[in-house]
Amino acid sequence: xxxxxxxxxxxxxEIGVFLLLVLILVVFRVLFPVSWERFATFDNFAxxxxxxxxxxxxxxxxxxxLIGGTFDLSVGATASMVGxxxxxxxxxxxxxxxxxxxxxxxxxxxxxxxxGVVVAKVRVNALxxxxxxxxxxxxxxxxxxxxxxxxxxxxxxxxxQTQFLGLQAPVWLVIFLGAVGHYGFAHTRFFRxxxxxxxxxxxxxxxxINVERLQIxxxxxxxxxxxxxxxVYASRVATASSTVGMGKELGAITACILGGASLxxxxxxxxxxxxxxxxxxxxxxxxxxxxxRPEWQGIILGLVLVFAVAIDSVLNRKQQR
Amino acid sequence: MxxxxxxxxxxxxxxxxxxxxxxxEVHALCGENGAGKSTLMNILAGVHRPDAGEIVLxxxxxxxxxxxxxxQHAGVGIVFQExxxxxxxxxxxxxxxGRQPVTRWGMVVRRQLHASAAAVLARVxxxxxxxxxxxxxxxxxxxxxxxxxALSLDAKVMIFxxxxxxxxxxxxxxxxxxIRQLQSQGxxxxxxxxxxxxxxxxxxxxxxxxxxxxxGTMPVAETTxxxxxxxxxxxxxxxxxxxxxxxVQPVLLDVRGLSDPTDTGGxxxxxxDISFHARAGEIVGLAGLxxxxxxxxxxTLFGARPQGAGEIRLGGNRVSIRSxxxxxxxxxxxxxxxxxxxxxxLDMSVRRxxxxxxxxxxxxxxxxxxxxxxxxxxxxxxxxxxxxxVEQDTAHLSGGNQQKVLLARWLLANPRVLIVDEPTxxxxxxxxxxxHQLLRAYARQGHAVVVISSDxxxxxxxxxxxxxxRAGRIAGEVxxxxxxxxxxxxxxxxxxxx
Numbered sequence: 001x002x003x004x005x006x007x008x009x010x011x012x013x014e015i016g017v018f019l020l021l022v023l024i025l026v027v028f029r030v031l032f033p034v035s036w037e038r039f040a041t042f043d044n045f046a047x048x049x050x051x052x053x054x055x056x057x058x059x060x061x062x063x064x065x066l067i068g069g070t071f072d073l074s075v076g077a078t079a080s081m082v083g084x085x086x087x088x089x090x091x092x093x094x095x096x097x098x099x100x101x102x103x104x105x106x107x108x109x110x111x112x113x114x115x116g117v118v119v120a121k122v123r124v125n126a127l128x129x130x131x132x133x134x135x136x137x138x139x140x141x142x143x144x145x146x147x148x149x150x151x152x153x154x155x156x157x158x159x160x161q162t163q164f165l166g167l168q169a170p171v172w173l174v175i176f177l178g179a180v181g182h183y184g185f186a187h188t189r190f191f192r193x194x195x196x197x198x199x200x201x202x203x204x205x206x207x208x209i210n211v212e213r214l215q216i217x218x219x220x221x222x223x224x225x226x227x228x229x230x231x232v233y234a235s236r237v238a239t240a241s242s243t244v245g246m247g248k249e250l251g252a253i254t255a256c257i258l259g260g261a262s263l264x265x266x267x268x269x270x271x272x273x274x275x276x277x278x279x280x281x282x283x284x285x286x287x288x289x290x291x292x293r294p295e296w297q298g299i300i301l302g303l304v305l306v307f308a309v310a311i312d313s314v315l316n317r318k319q320q321r
Numbered sequence: 322m323x324x325x326x327x328x329x330x331x332x333x334x335x336x337x338x339x340x341x342x343x344x345x346e347v348h349a350l351c352g353e354n355g356a357g358k359s360t361l362m363n364i365l366a367g368v369h370r371p372d373a374g375e376i377v378l379x380x381x382x383x384x385x386x387x388x389x390x391x392x393q394h395a396g397v398g399i400v401f402q403e404x405x406x407x408x409x410x411x412x413x414x415x416x417x418x419g420r421q422p423v424t425r426w427g428m429v430v431r432r433q434l435h436a437s438a439a440a441v442l443a444r445v446x447x448x449x450x451x452x453x454x455x456x457x458x459x460x461x462x463x464x465x466x467x468x469x470x471a472l473s474l475d476a477k478v479m480i481f482x483x484x485x486x487x488x489x490x491x492x493x494x495x496x497x498x499x500i501r502q503l504q505s506q507g508x509x510x511x512x513x514x515x516x517x518x519x520x521x522x523x524x525x526x527x528x529x530x531x532x533x534x535x536x537g538t539m540p541v542a543e544t545t546x547x548x549x550x551x552x553x554x555x556x557x558x559x560x561x562x563x564x565x566x567x568x569v570q571p572v573l574l575d576v577r578g579l580s581d582p583t584d585t586g587g588x589x590x591x592x593x594d595i596s597f598h599a600r601a602g603e604i605v606g607l608a609g610l611x612x613x614x615x616x617x618x619x620x621t622l623f624g625a626r627p628q629g630a631g632e633i634r635l636g637g638n639r640v641s642i643r644s645x646x647x648x649x650x651x652x653x654x655x656x657x658x659x660x661x662x663x664x665x666x667l668d669m670s671v672r673r674x675x676x677x678x679x680x681x682x683x684x685x686x687x688x689x690x691x692x693x694x695x696x697x698x699x700x701x702x703x704x705x706x707x708x709x710x711v712e713q714d715t716a717h718l719s720g721g722n723q724q725k726v727l728l729a730r731w732l733l734a735n736p737r738v739l740i741v742d743e744p745t746x747x748x749x750x751x752x753x754x755x756x757h758q759l760l761r762a763y764a765r766q767g768h769a770v771v772v773i774s775s776d777x778x779x780x781x782x783x784x785x786x787x788x789x790x791r792a793g794r795i796a797g798e799v800x801x802x803x804x805x806x807x808x809x810x811x812x813x814x815x816x817x818x819x
Binding site (some may be wrong): 210 | 609625644645646647649653655657662663664665666668669674677678680681683684685686687688690710730
């Protein structure tokens with residue numbers, strides 16, 4: 001059809017952030033050639049992506065929430081709680097490793113399910129609900145694990161430390177989840193429904209989409225992902241820390257927004273979520289290599305977030321005119 | 322307004338339009354959706370700035386107003402087509418939004434606020450309390466608040482953009498009285514409406530726009546509805562009138578004794594003992610005043626409101642419907658009354674809007690996007706939806722085209738019984754006729770169509786039979802020669818509420 005001819009190139013937020021990332025790399029390279037030598041090595045890259053795995057899994061789940069027009073603040077606390085409970089089950093309750101992992105994931109799904117029921121059925125605002133459960137879950141993590149559970153069994157820690165092609169298992173898990181998520185978000189009816197819900201929940205309901213059920217499923221999936229992130233992290237560092245997830249929910253939301261999601265819902269892709277995490281991780285790594293004092297990290301990342309989203313919103317408005 | 326030009330996204334929406342309103346005159350502005358009426362008025366009200374041209378108001382020349390506030394200051398008041406109220410605030414706070422009477426310390430003087438609000442409201446809607454929360458009001462009442470808000474400005478020029486779309490006849494009459502009052506005070510009134518009866522009822526002169534260009538200005542007394550329609554659409558519009566179908570077709574939808582649950586947790590049940598049926602090939606109208614329970618009936622059938630007593634049969638089988646998903650599975654479709662609020666996904670493409678109610682048709686875990694866009698393109702062509710392609714967002718389509726997208730969604734879903742709530746609200750004359758034709762064609766394919774509309778001539782024109790609702794009940798049924806505005810209105814307002 002001829003109207004297709006009039007379609008202009010529309011830069012998505014994902015592509016914008018990607019180009020910004022490339023630009024930052026080029027600038028870094030030109031300004032600091034010596035640091036670049038240390039930055040651009042495979043070992044550094046492998047360590048950056050290894051440290052990203054936890055955030056990536058959280059961000060993938062959070063992206064699903066944001067697409068559906070809501071969010072979950074309890075994911076960081078869920079990750080801490082599930083990591084600690086899984087560790088406690090294998091170390092102190094004597095469960096075999098696979099059973100402990102299954103138990104941990106079941107707890108994760110249950111916590112997400114509980115969030116979902118309260119939000120979708122009881123209709124408590126998602127911010128309030130997950131703010132509450134964030135407190136509950138991090139409390140449970142501290143009760144069960146104290147500061148943390150160390151010296152987890154080798155058969156468990158092996159899982160997270162196995163290497164393949166120079167990258168650790170968690171990185172491969174992220175690649176796998178990212179690929180599946182990307183296909184799922186873009187090409188399945190099931191996930192497509194979340195875009196409708198995020199865009200206009202009332203209209204989605206009247207189009208026969210079961211909004212309540214899908215919201216509960218989304219919260220359950222997000223909880224499951226958060227638990228998985230907690231277990232993977234505990235396995236990699238051989239310690240289940242009670243505070244590993246603290247503040248990570250906001251990091252996940254930041255990454256998703258950078259990667260193209262909108263708090264109004266209806267927008268976002270899986271690769272955008274991963275790109276957002278990568279963007280933040282690369283900047284943090286550069287600051288680390290330049291030995292910038294950690295106090296500055298928050299300031300710089302905050303500026304980047306507001307700047308990136310502001311540019312996007314200005315461009316969008318121009319386009320509508 | 323002289324030689325006003327405006328371009329949006331490369332499309333020239335106004336091509337040098339002249340427009341004058343005299344003091345004490347009601348000047349109607351007509352044209353199809355997308356003709357540029359609202360844009361022209363938005364320029365006058367300072368929402369948009371013109372690319373070229375000037376506005377002369379009371380002897381002063383402006384190159385366009387910098388903001389809505391500047392236009393207000395210069396003496397332009399507007400009642401927007403889209404409501405611009407703050408739902409959680411009270412009526413009084415809305416009427417004086419941003420202009421509350423305050424003390425020296427910046428504290429709002431509540432007593433004075435409510436007194437002034439009551440004074441303005443008394444002119445249009447004395448039954449609305451200034452303390453009421455706007456979100457709790459019906460759409461019609463909200464519209465009256467919107468009008469009161471504009472009146473409180475004491476403007477030199479008042480613009481009414483489709484003010485009656487949500488109003489009942491009684492409210493419309495009250496509005497007309499207010500307009501006449503403004504007129505006698507020497508205010509210039511601009512009146513935009515798709516309802517030609519209203520133009521002839523209230524206006525002194527009328528200007529027609531088509532595709533952003535001026536078509537003509539003339540005294541209303543010297544023109545006819547047919548002339549205006551010809552100017553607006555550039556072609557003669559056929560008149561449709563359908564009699565009852567000859568052969569008796571099977572009953573597709575049979576509703577018996579439908580009522581709201583008796584225990585609604587506080588609110589009083591609204592629907593009581595609703596019984597009606599619709600046959601294959603038939604268009605059944607559901608008429609009544611605003612608040613009579615027409616939309617509630619549709620929503621209950623569709624599973625979007627809880628159902629109490631009564632049974633619903635589709636194609637002879639009793640069905641139990643607890644959600645819209647159940648309703649769709651059972652063979653029902655519902656085109657909602659407010660396309661922006663509960664119909665369209667505005668930030669999503671035409672394609673995704675059309676497929677929304679029938680996603681399963683295009684696959685589950687392997688969604689067939691090409692097939693989906695093919696289907697959407699078919700509908701865009703068949704329904705003559707004017708858009709830049711199926712990937713365009715629906716937010717910036719005109720009202721008529723948005724309505725067609727919504728209709729396309731349900732034609733694709735292909736339900737046996739299609740309920741259409743306000744099929745042509747805020748839609749221009751040409752698109753209106755097209756929508757009517759589409760509904761008729763859908764019925765002819767052996768489906769049943771139920772039309773809910775506050776536009777009485779519309780219901781009379783397209784329905785084979787009409788059920789009239791009043792206060793949550795079916796007040797009666799009219800058909801054939803017995804169906805005219807008078808019989809319907811008599812049933813709709815028998816207890817003198819009107």
